[in-house]
Structure formats: structure tokens, C-alpha cells
Amino acid sequence: MKVVVVGAGIAGLVAAWELARHGEIDVTVLEAERRPGGVIVTEQVQGFVVEGGPDGFLAGEPELPELATELGIGDHVVSQQARGTAVWTGKALEPIEEGRAAQLLGIEASGAEVKAGFRSFANGMSEPVAALAQRLAGTLHFAQGAAGLVRAGSRWHVAITGGSSHDADGIVLALPAFAAGRLLESVGVTHARVLAEVVYVASITVSLAYRADQIGNRLDGAGFVVDPNLVGAQHAAPLQLRACTYASQKFAGRAPAGHALLRAYLAPGDGDPAKAAHTLLAQILKTRGEPLWSRTFYWNRGLPRYRARHAEHVADVRHRLSRLPPLAIAGAGYDGAGVSACVRSGREAARLIARAMAR
Ligand SMILES: Cc1cc2nc3c(=O)[nH]c(=O)nc-3n(C[C@H](O)[C@H](O)[C@H](O)COP(=O)(O)OP(=O)(O)OC[C@H]3O[C@@H](n4cnc5c(N)ncnc54)[C@H](O)[C@@H]3O)c2cc1C
Incomplete structure (x- = not known):
């Protein structure tokens, strides 16, 4: 079983770390930039x-101290x-x-x-990022932005900038909400427009x-x-x-x-x-x-900056995603913008995907 995590900010790295610990899941992380961490530099x-x-x-x-202990x-x-x-x-x-x-x-x-x-x-906020990247070496691919997402029966097909692609049983979109919203709209989740508007x-x-x-x-x-x-x-x-x-x-x-x-x-x-x-x-x-x-x-x-009824819109998008092959959204755009909230969000997305694939 293969999961593609799109985005190697803290949310995506934590999602990949959580999935990789389920020995039976093959994880690939795609990051558009040439370094991990996203906003953390x-x-x-x-x-x-x-x-x-x-x-x-x-x-x-507690999220970062707990993660740090694991790492x-x-x-x-x-x-x-x-x-x-x-x-x-x-x-x-x-x-x-x-x-x-x-x-x-x-x-x-x-x-x-x-x-x-x-x-x-002690050496700055990128310490957990560096530790995660080290543990995930081999699964992290830089300068590989997801350009398109296509549903292929019960699986997913991710097109990468430059022409290559990946097939996956599950996807975690750990992108800024506007970027995730665009990909989701392209697979028919029209309500995901509300994410593009965050x-x-x-x-x-x-x-x-x-x-x-x-x-x-x-x-x-x-x-x-x-x-x-x-x-x-x-x-x-x-x-x-x-x-x-x-x-x-x-x-x-x-x-x-x-x-x-x-x-x-x-x-x-x-x-x-x-x-x-x-x-x-x-x-x-x-x-x-x-x-x-x-x-x-x-x-x-x-x-x-969330607008009125943000939580309601996000819950609605998640409900619509639950009808698709395993796909979860994680990161600052949904359940809290702080780094700790992003760690929590990455873990929850990974657990949701692992549960959906076990069905
Ligand atoms: C100036 C500033 C100061 C802050 N200060 C604090 C603070 O002191 N404390 C705190 O708790 N929080 C703070 N925050 C908030 C917190 O740092 C961020 O909300 C959090 O790090 C975001 O993590 P993320 O993984 O959700 O997203 P990001 O870090 O944005 O990661 C998303 C990743 O997705 C990649 N990506 C985008 N599009 C694609 C694509 N198509 N394909 C593949 N990859 C793609 C990006 O390159 C990026 O690496 C601050 C934020 C900013 C901007």
C-alpha cells in the first residue's frame, strides 16, 4: 500500500513520519521546494x-516536546x-x-x-524538521511539486511538475489551503473552493x-x-x-x-x-x-486568517472527501495555524488515511 504526502512543511513531515511507522505502508513525500520545513526556516x-x-x-x-522525544x-x-x-x-x-x-x-x-x-x-525551530527529514531520507523528493491529481478507480494518480507521476492508494495533501483547494476542485470537490479562499x-x-x-x-x-x-x-x-x-x-x-x-x-x-x-x-x-x-x-x-464559519466549511469539505478513495488534508489552513496545531493536524491526517486503507 502506497501513500503520497504532498508538501514537506511540518504538517506533511509529521504525517509521513506517522505513516512510516506503520511498517506496511510505503510513503513518498513530494515537496515543490528544494528544502523541507515550509514556513519553518x-x-x-x-x-x-x-x-x-x-x-x-x-x-x-505538548505536541512538539512529544515529537522531539520520539525523534x-x-x-x-x-x-x-x-x-x-x-x-x-x-x-x-x-x-x-x-x-x-x-x-x-x-x-x-x-x-x-x-x-x-x-x-x-536549542538550535532553532528547524531542529525537528531536520530530524524528521533525516528519519524520512529516501522517501523525501524535492523540487517535485504536485501539478495535478486524478482519481483512478479506488486509487489516485499524482502528476508532478516536469512530467513524472506517482500512483497511490492514499493521499495526504499537506499544502497551504489555497493550493489544496485547487487540486481538490480539479477532482470534482467543487466545495473545496472555500479552501482556495482562505x-x-x-x-x-x-x-x-x-x-x-x-x-x-x-x-x-x-x-x-x-x-x-x-x-x-x-x-x-x-x-x-x-x-x-x-x-x-x-x-x-x-x-x-x-x-x-x-x-x-x-x-x-x-x-x-x-x-x-x-x-x-x-x-x-x-x-x-x-x-x-x-x-x-x-x-x-x-x-x-480564518473567516467566519471556517470550521464549518472545513468539516463540510472533509465530509465530502470521506466519500473518495483515502485522501486527507492537513496543515495551517484548517484547524489552527500554530506549529503545534500543524503537528497535530499531520498526525490526525495520517491516522485517518491508515484507518481508511485498513478497511
Ligand atoms: C512569519 C511567520 C511567523 C510565525 N511564527 C509562529 C510562531 O512563532 N509560532 C507558531 O506556532 N507558529 C508560527 N507561525 C505559523 C506556523 O509556522 C505555520 O503555520 C506552520 O509552520 C505551517 O506549516 P504547514 O506544514 O501547514 O505549511 P507550510 O510550512 O506552508 O508547508 C507547506 C509545504 O507545501 C509545499 N508545497 C506547496 N505547493 C506544493 C505543491 N503543489 N506540491 C508539493 N509541495 C508543495 C511548500 O513548498 C511547503 O514546503 C508563523 C508563520 C509565519 C509565516
Whole structure:
């Protein structure tokens, strides 16, 4: 029995890992890009640990520590060290409740969940991705995007960009909802249009490295958010700063001794994000001189934002999929956008496929 998992973000990798542990299932993972992890990207730059996408997960969420233990890297889970958040009012940084800061950024978590803090991995969020990719070596195929899906009796036929194809008894689509929606519409699940309509918000993250003596203000806590009223007022400005994480304070080991790593979170606009971030941080944190280096990540379709009746639409699509040969959807577009929710979603999709194929 063969299962094709489409997408090697965290949801797809976890689905493949869960399926591969059922000895009798032959798993193939198809990934359009040349690396695994999707939105999860960690780079090691001159002794700094730079996160392009997620930088942690809520401390109360068990999914990543459990996965890490299975992968033999349970002792690599680290807890947030500096705590506390401020709001930039346009004139000063004023301390606020961490739950309130999350709310201002549109993060869906209760105040109590955020109060417990965040956790990450000693070498960054791509540690579990690398461990999964290592365990799945041989089943992972890069630069192989699924271009088409065809139902062939009780099986599936997946066409790959470039002309090759795979036949499978089961499919896990671990893609952004808009990409999964398009493939499902092509196999007659017309209601899947609602998935294609899930909005993914664009954002930019800029990591900037400084010597500690370049930062004029004392860095208190883990970072700050910008008052949303101010973000509105910045409309004339080309790029809008939403928040800044003091990355080298939030988790240990993110910068060499005597250095600071800041991560700015910007809404897209015109201009050079690294320059804009540096200029705004110079004003807010009184940084002096140029950063040692900076690294910008563009997320044209970053975090999904669910609309009204999202859960109902997803349940309806899943109900329609249950009438087809085994096919499951997993990932940030459906049951929660956080990394932990994606791990849970990947596992659930794999279990659903394994059960459907056992029938
Ligand atoms: C800037 C940013 C910061 C974030 N911060 C946090 C955080 O701190 N904590 C947290 O919990 N969450 C955070 N998130 C959310 C979380 O990181 C993501 O929602 C999650 O990692 C998505 O995982 P996924 O597997 O569902 O999708 P993705 O990571 O998007 O993976 C999908 C994969 O499918 C591939 N693909 C697409 N089309 C095809 C195709 N046709 N064929 C084959 N492959 C294809 C893509 O290349 C990609 O690798 C953040 C997200 C962003 C953008």
C-alpha cells in the first residue's frame, strides 16, 4: 500500500513520519521546494541563530516536546528566558500584559496560555524538521511539486511538475489551503473552493545583528509590539513595523557573547525592509551605527486568517472527501495555524488515511 504526502512543511513531515511507522505502508513525500520545513526556516549566521518564520511555540502545548522525544531530541527543547513585553506608543515603550501583546498581533491564544511563555529548540525551530527529514531520507523528493491529481478507480494518480507521476492508494495533501483547494476542485470537490479562499496574510521578518554596545536602550523583556493605532497613523510611511523580538534575550544561544540579535516584524510596503527596520529601531531602541548584518524573509502568503464559519466549511469539505478513495488534508489552513496545531493536524491526517486503507 502506497501513500503520497504532498508538501514537506511540518504538517506533511509529521504525517509521513506517522505513516512510516506503520511498517506496511510505503510513503513518498513530494515537496515543490528544494528544502523541507515550509514556513519553518532557521539559519546559522556567524554564530547567531536566525529564525525566518516561527521562533517558538506555546509552553503549554505538548505536541512538539512529544515529537522531539520520539525523534531523540527531547533534551533540545528550551524555555523562554527573558519575559515581559512592551508597547511602543510612538513616544515610549510601556510594559503591557503578554496576553494583550499577543492579542494586538492577532495571535489566537488565551492570556493564560501566553502567560506560561514560549519554548523552542536549542538550535532553532528547524531542529525537528531536520530530524524528521533525516528519519524520512529516501522517501523525501524535492523540487517535485504536485501539478495535478486524478482519481483512478479506488486509487489516485499524482502528476508532478516536469512530467513524472506517482500512483497511490492514499493521499495526504499537506499544502497551504489555497493550493489544496485547487487540486481538490480539479477532482470534482467543487466545495473545496472555500479552501482556495482562505486568506494568507503577507508579512516580512528582518533579523538584525548588533554589538551589544550599539544598543542605547536597555533591552527589557522579550520585545515590543507597536500600538495598532500608530500602525494606522504610519500609513504615509512605506513599511510598517508591527513588532520586534529581542531574539538574543528571548532564548539562550541566539547570539555570540557581547552581541544582540533583534527581529523586526513588518507589514509589507515599498522600500528596503532591512533599512526601514534599522531606522525605526534606531529611533525606538536608540541603536547606534549600522547593523553588523541583516537577513530579510518575505512571506507573501504567511499566516492564514480564518473567516467566519471556517470550521464549518472545513468539516463540510472533509465530509465530502470521506466519500473518495483515502485522501486527507492537513496543515495551517484548517484547524489552527500554530506549529503545534500543524503537528497535530499531520498526525490526525495520517491516522485517518491508515484507518481508511485498513478497511
Ligand atoms: C512569519 C511567520 C511567523 C510565525 N511564527 C509562529 C510562531 O512563532 N509560532 C507558531 O506556532 N507558529 C508560527 N507561525 C505559523 C506556523 O509556522 C505555520 O503555520 C506552520 O509552520 C505551517 O506549516 P504547514 O506544514 O501547514 O505549511 P507550510 O510550512 O506552508 O508547508 C507547506 C509545504 O507545501 C509545499 N508545497 C506547496 N505547493 C506544493 C505543491 N503543489 N506540491 C508539493 N509541495 C508543495 C511548500 O513548498 C511547503 O514546503 C508563523 C508563520 C509565519 C509565516
